[in-house]
Amino acid sequence: MSGSPANVGYPRPVASLPDHLGPAPVGKQQLAREIVASHQRARILDAATAVFAEEGFPAATVDDIVTAAEIGVGSFYALCSGKEDCLLRVYDRIVADAKEELAKAVAGSSTWEDGFCRCLRRLLDLIAEEPQQARIALVEIQTAGAPALERYNETLGEVRRQLAGGRARADAARWLPQSLEVILGSCLVWLLHRKITFGEAAATPQLFSEMAELALEPYLGEARTRQVIAEQLLGPKLS
Numbered sequence: 682m683s684g685s686p687a688n689v690g691y692p693r694p695v696a697s698l699p700d701h702l703g704p705a706p707v708g709k710q711q712l713a714r715e716i717v718a719s720h721q722r723a724r725i726l727d728a729a730t731a732v733f734a735e736e737g738f739p740a741a742t743v744d745d746i747v748t749a750a751e752i753g754v755g756s757f758y759a760l761c762s763g764k765e766d767c768l769l770r771v772y773d774r775i776v777a778d779a780k781e782e783l784a785k786a787v788a789g790s791s792t793w794e795d796g797f798c799r800c801l802r803r804l805l806d807l808i809a810e811e812p813q814q815a816r817i818a819l820v821e822i823q824t825a826g827a828p829a830l831e832r833y834n835e836t837l838g839e840v841r842r843q844l845a846g847g848r849a850r851a852d853a854a855r856w857l858p859q860s861l862e863v864i865l866g867s868c869l870v871w872l873l874h875r876k877i878t879f880g881e882a883a884a885t886p887q888l889f890s891e892m893a894e895l896a897l898e899p900y901l902g903e904a905r906t907r908q909v910i911a912e913q914l915l916g917p918k919l920s
Contacts, residue, residue, distance in 0.1 A: 725750050725760055726774055729767050734813035738768055738821040768817070768825050769832060775814045776836060782807060793846045794901060798893055798913045800843070805886045808873065812882035819874050841866045847900030857899065865896055890914070 728750035732741045743764055747757050761767040786803035790796035808815040822833045841862040848854040858864075869892055876885050890910055897906040 722760055726771050729771050730813055733821050734816045738824045765825055772822050775818045793850050794909045808885045809883050815882055816877050820877055851900040
């Protein structure tokens with residue numbers, strides 16, 4: 682038909698947006714949200730770690746954490762139900778990170794006493810390297826009520842189970858009191874608690890010989906304990 686536009690009856694082509702301005706695929710949108718949430722979570726927990734360690738859990742407030750994290754109150758409550766829940770999340774992260782480090786430290790150990798000493802040395806180094814985390818894990822967690830104490834006692838239970846491994850190395854294990862691990866674990870933790878409370882976390886590696894002797898001698902005897910400690914002190918630094 683003469684005089685008729687050639688494209689009558691066809692829609693005009695619409696210019697497409699550049700890829701970087703168009704909507705992201707659903708999978709990428711979800712991934713982006715997860716990344717943002719992960720960063721936000723880390724930011725809150727990092728800030729809370731500093732606040733709890735510096736102010737003490739009883740005196741710290743949600744406002745302190747929000748201010749330190751430079752976020753809104755709504756962002757805080759999107760992650761935590763309150764100050765207590767925030768402390769538990771901080772504590773769980775500290776314990777998980779410490780377990781990972783300790784597992785690497787004991788890898789390749791040939792005996793219980795070697796593994797225990799490697800673990801102890803790395804723990805003391807971690808306390809010196811990260812005093813804020815150590816204060817929360819050993820001091821502040823005990824001031825936060827029943828749920829926090831329950832979490833703390835679970836960790837102490839793991840320490841006692843590690844100590845109990847020494848019974849297989851003891852010549853007279855049947856004579857060891859059943860409460861031995863409870864007593865030893867409490868003594869070891871008290872030594873750490875005391876250093877941290879007095880602001881001497883940097884000096885905790887110096888406790889290695891004392892703590893190793895306390896933990897090993899009931900199982901190995903005096904002579905073997907001294908030998909193990911000497912071997913550890915002559916060995917390479919764990920990291």
